[in-house]
Every structure is written in structure tokens, then in C-alpha cells.
Amino acid sequence: MIEEKAQGDWGSMLNEYYQLTRHPLPGELDFWKGQISKGDSVIEIGAGQGFITKHLVEKQPSKLLLVEPCESSARYLEPLSKQTKFIDISYDLFETCENLRVSDCILFPYDSLPMVSFDSYDQFFAKIRDNLTDSGKFVFHISTKKWNEEYISKFEKTYRTTKTFPSGRNVIILAWAEKHSDTGYTKFFCFIDSETHESEYYQMTTNIIDEQFVQSMCDKHQLSISNVQTSFDDLPGEDDLVITLTKQRAAS
Numbered sequence: 001m002i003e004e005k006a007q008g009d010w011g012s013m014l015n016e017y018y019q020l021t022r023h024p025l026p027g028e029l030d031f032w033k034g035q036i037s038k039g040d041s042v043i044e045i046g047a048g049q050g051f052i053t054k055h056l057v058e059k060q061p062s063k064l065l066l067v068e069p070c071e072s073s074a075r076y077l078e079p080l081s082k083q084t085k086f087i088d089i090s091y092d093l094f095e096t097c098e099n100l101r102v103s104d105c106i107l108f109p110y111d112s113l114p115m116v117s118f119d120s121y122d123q124f125f126a127k128i129r130d131n132l133t134d135s136g137k138f139v140f141h142i143s144t145k146k147w148n149e150e151y152i153s154k155f156e157k158t159y160r161t162t163k164t165f166p167s168g169r170n171v172i173i174l175a176w177a178e179k180h181s182d183t184g185y186t187k188f189f190c191f192i193d194s195e196t197h198e199s200e201y202y203q204m205t206t207n208i209i210d211e212q213f214v215q216s217m218c219d220k221h222q223l224s225i226s227n228v229q230t231s232f233d234d235l236p237g238e239d240d241l242v243i244t245l246t247k248q249r250a251a252s
Helices: 012-021 028-034 053-059 078-083 118-130 145-154 211-220
Strands: 002-005 041-045 063-067 087-090 103-108 132-143 159-164 170-181 184-193 199-207 223-229 240-247
Touching: 012 170, 012 184, 012 199, 028 053, 041 053, 053 063, 053 078, 078 087, 118 132, 118 211, 118 223, 132 145, 145 170, 145 184, 211 223, 211 240
Parallel strands: 002 199, 041 063, 041 103, 063 087, 103 132
Antiparallel strands: 132 240, 159 170, 170 184, 184 199, 223 240
């Protein structure tokens, strides 16, 4: 029997697959660390298993709130939270989280903004505005339309492989994608343990958003685009956008 997972509810196999395949992009870790200074109050949205978090901790922020709605992923964060007094964890979606605090920096790493429901973007960006200090910033990464179109093309037919996961089990992986509009598609994953036949099925709706969409959100929610990069290491690129937003300054 295949255990079906809802969006945002990662099972043990998807968590292991992420551990196996998540590698930093060139300059990525130094980039995120460089966004904060010692003593800053910071929110990391979609902290996952702490891939970025453990590097942010090195900068010694005064407060670090980790927003991670998937509890099976967040359990990787809990030991770090116990070891570090300035870390708190919220298990809610950012747009519905009630224990947010005004912060110097809000980070949303690794192409997670496109997984926010389209119906929730207004609420999401309003929360960003309301939880930034006047001089604060919101920094996030998204993949370009070009990258998304290439992903859809690559996985138009089901991809199958077998990998040895960190736990040592051999897992058959099936992956495919279905485009449902010019602005969105769904990624599908099925994991099958080769020995026990334990299985997990997961689907992830992904929006294709761009700088123009981000600007429309800024116009509605009193935010400004202050910087756009096409890579983490300042080299020209075609696959990534790294965008920084700040609060609009009141007219004098």
C-alpha cells in the first residue's frame, strides 16, 4: 500500500531523498550567511532540515525563528533548537503563523516561494511587510521560467532510478511532472523500498513566478525590490533569481 502525502507533509523517504540530493549552489551558503549580522532578529521560512539554518547560527543572531510546517522535517531542527537558546520553531505556514515577530531579516531559501498557494500570496506578502523592521529586508530565491520549463520537459515522461538512501535502504524512485497552466505545474514522486516494499507518494504544486509577479505583490503591499541577482556568487546565470525586498519609505 502506498502512503500518500499531502503537499508540505514530507514522509521519511522524501526527507532522506532531500538529504541525498540537496547540494549548495555555487556561493549559496556564504550568500545566506552574509545576509545577517550578529545580533539581528531573523526569520527563516521553510527551514526544512536545517541545511541553511546551521550556517545562520554561526552568525549569532539575537533571535532566530524557524518556520517549518512539516513536522517530519522539523524534527531535524529540534536538536539544534535545544542546543541554541536563541532559536524558536513554528510548525505553521508563514502566512497563517501567529507567533511572528518584527525582524531585521526574513529569509526564504531555495525556490520555496513558488510552493505557496496562489490564493495565499496576498496574505503572505502582507505578513512580510508587517514583520519587517523599517530597515529590514526579505530575501528569497526562485527558479526562472526557463529552468521550470526545462524541468517540465525533462520529467514529461516518468523518470525511474534506484538510490541508496542515508539510512542504507535501497529505494526505487519514480518522478514525473504535469503542466496544468502557463503559470504552474505539479511535481510527482513515488518512493518504493526495494526490500520491504514500503512506499510513499508525494505531489507538489509549483507556481512559475517571475520578477514581474513579485513587483505586482510589492505594489499591493508597500514593498520595494531593492536588488535582483541571477546567481548567489554574482556571476551571470539563467536558472536563478535571488531577490531582496524592503519596505517602501513613507513620502516625506
